Amino acid sequence: MNTESKTKRPGVLIKRKPLGVQSGTINRVAEKIAAAESATLQEYELRQITVSDIELWDEQPRKFHLNLEDIYRGKILESDDNYKVKSEQLEELIGLSMSIKEFGILNPPLALALPGKKVQLLGGQRRVMAFIFSIFHIRTVENENQEGYNEIIVNPEPDMSLLYIERIEVKVILRRPDELTKERMAMIDNMQRVDLTIGDKLRWLISFADRRESLGKKIKWRDLIDTLGVSRSQAYEWLAIVDSRKDAYVMEVIKKVISNLVSFSKLLEIVKADQELRKLLHDKWFGDRPAPDKISRVSLGKTDNLKALRTLVLTNSEGEVKDHFESINWDNPKNAKKGFEEFLIYWERKHG
Amino acid sequence: MSREQTIIPTYSNLKVLTISNHKGGVAKTTLSKLLTEYSVREGVRVLGIDIDPQCNFSARFLEMTNDGMDPPLHPNFDPKDPLWDELPYSPPGYWSIAQFFRLGYVEPYPTNIPNLHFIPSHKKELTNFLEQVERKSVQEAVVDHMRTMLSIEYYQEEFDLVIIDTPPQTSALTASAARAATHLLIPTEMQEDSIAGMADMAQLWQAENQTREAEKLMLVGILATKFDPQSAAQRRTLEQVSQNSVLGDKLIQPPMRYLQTYANSSSTYANPRSLFEMHENTPARIEAEEFCKIIFERIFR
Numbered sequence: 001m002n003t004e005s006k007t008k009r010p011g012v013l014i015k016r017k018p019l020g021v022q023s024g025t026i027n028r029v030a031e032k033i034a035a036a037e038s039a040t041l042q043e044y045e046l047r048q049i050t051v052s053d054i055e056l057w058d059e060q061p062r063k064f065h066l067n068l069e070d071i072y073r074g075k076i077l078e079s080d081d082n083y084k085v086k087s088e089q090l091e092e093l094i095g096l097s098m099s100i101k102e103f104g105i106l107n108p109p110l111a112l113a114l115p116g117k118k119v120q121l122l123g124g125q126r127r128v129m130a131f132i133f134s135i136f137h138i139r140t141v142e143n144e145n146q147e148g149y150n151e152i153i154v155n156p157e158p159d160m161s162l163l164y165i166e167r168i169e170v171k172v173i174l175r176r177p178d179e180l181t182k183e184r185m186a187m188i189d190n191m192q193r194v195d196l197t198i199g200d201k202l203r204w205l206i207s208f209a210d211r212r213e214s215l216g217k218k219i220k221w222r223d224l225i226d227t228l229g230v231s232r233s234q235a236y237e238w239l240a241i242v243d244s245r246k247d248a249y250v251m252e253v254i255k256k257v258i259s260n261l262v263s264f265s266k267l268l269e270i271v272k273a274d275q276e277l278r279k280l281l282h283d284k285w286f287g288d289r290p291a292p293d294k295i296s297r298v299s300l301g302k303t304d305n306l307k308a309l310r311t312l313v314l315t316n317s318e319g320e321v322k323d324h325f326e327s328i329n330w331d332n333p334k335n336a337k338k339g340f341e342e343f344l345i346y347w348e349r350k351h352g
Numbered sequence: 353m354s355r356e357q358t359i360i361p362t363y364s365n366l367k368v369l370t371i372s373n374h375k376g377g378v379a380k381t382t383l384s385k386l387l388t389e390y391s392v393r394e395g396v397r398v399l400g401i402d403i404d405p406q407c408n409f410s411a412r413f414l415e416m417t418n419d420g421m422d423p424p425l426h427p428n429f430d431p432k433d434p435l436w437d438e439l440p441y442s443p444p445g446y447w448s449i450a451q452f453f454r455l456g457y458v459e460p461y462p463t464n465i466p467n468l469h470f471i472p473s474h475k476k477e478l479t480n481f482l483e484q485v486e487r488k489s490v491q492e493a494v495v496d497h498m499r500t501m502l503s504i505e506y507y508q509e510e511f512d513l514v515i516i517d518t519p520p521q522t523s524a525l526t527a528s529a530a531r532a533a534t535h536l537l538i539p540t541e542m543q544e545d546s547i548a549g550m551a552d553m554a555q556l557w558q559a560e561n562q563t564r565e566a567e568k569l570m571l572v573g574i575l576a577t578k579f580d581p582q583s584a585a586q587r588r589t590l591e592q593v594s595q596n597s598v599l600g601d602k603l604i605q606p607p608m609r610y611l612q613t614y615a616n617s618s619s620t621y622a623n624p625r626s627l628f629e630m631h632e633n634t635p636a637r638i639e640a641e642e643f644c645k646i647i648f649e650r651i652f653r
Contacts, residue, residue, distance in 0.1 A: 020586065025548050030596050033550070037561075040562070041563070
């Protein structure tokens, strides 16, 4: 009895939705109708299109052996005539697929409007295939720190109905261009996304490696196929460069590659060589100029115990220098840093 | 960027009305039949075109064979005439919209009504054609086809109004009807799915207008069909739509209520032959005359 009277308390009654079609639906339709009525002649528009409504283009400029069957299957059959080429292409595609899973397609593919909802791709075949691969075969998994990461799990029985649900943003050309213009547009769409130069990639890689290292983490091959769009075997070559980047000879060649003075293959050659061979190669390529001084810098780590720093400095210095160090405000991190640098110089002078 | 302009053939005076909604069962065909009868009675020369494989619009005005799925033999058909044998299709003797799409030519059927001609549908052939279109990606050609045909002199001179009944789906055929049309009429039920379905229709309409420089596709209006005044939900929806700043102007009043009467009156052997031959006090007739009049005037204003 008590509970009943409680639920019937005024003000607790749930307000029922009004009858009939919801005003949100009506407003949405009204918006569309207003847009259609005022529509003017247009070259293109951006549309969210389900994958099933996208038709691939067979005559695209990029030579591409992979077909949709391969993507649905998630692997290349060994009996396939183009097994080798296709495997390489699939490996590259997986890289793209990983980044699409993480960030989506940043550059919408170009397509031509067909009657009804369908569109015909002019460019971005690879992106669309990578997208399909990502919905079928890439899963986001959580690790023990509850950070999500993407993992390839080839699904032998992909759920085809996803093709009718998942949508891609596509730049749709509304009026049919002539054949020549169509080809040119497809070419431009592919050219616009021409890969970064080796120098650009290398510069990014080195700074990325340094930043990862300062966080105490190493780069994995997966990071590289994601972002550089390279195959797994290529990724290992890039990793070798990262590992030996502190070697003086390698460092010099890296700098030269970045400034486009030396080819990337020379860098790979010197990375693979041992120390003796590196010197030989270096001398062979760059004449008898002396090898650069081997300066190694050491990061001395970080401490928040500034008092310990002060004690260390004061117990190891004497006389006027000690007075100077005593006058420094060691509680201020900036002064402490400067003071410690001065102390190191003093120490080097004293002990060599 | 230089582009080949999409040149849309122009009509001199011909009006082409496409009745379309991607949602099925919203009384598109019933409305097509009523409007055809009404327009004919108003004295305009009408050509009815049925592109719905269900052939119901065709069956209203022609004696379809094979359970209403195939068109009858064409009255001009003469088995002894060698010209028929030269035609590149078989079996000879009839024309349907499927032949029109395939061969680019069709001979409209005369009907019992003097100023009404008709191009019927053909269930099997049209369905086959649709499947081929899906596969061959020749849709672009199909889309322009109907407009190209209607712009030839014969149709421009012989007819004032073309009424096209469409199937409830998005296909090259529906797009073809939209391309051919000068006017668009959207019937809809006053319920969630049908109203939401109009958004798809608007998308097609917008895409069509984005390809036209002049002679934009005009919306004649939205007609509420199968309206039940007893239903509070439908009454409220109708009120909301009529108060909406965009949809309010488009809404055609009164809504269509007497669907059953319309269906009975338009069956093949109905007596009287037409709703408009019923007693003038019949509520269904009064209602139909009201909304048909508005639609007719909006087309020919």
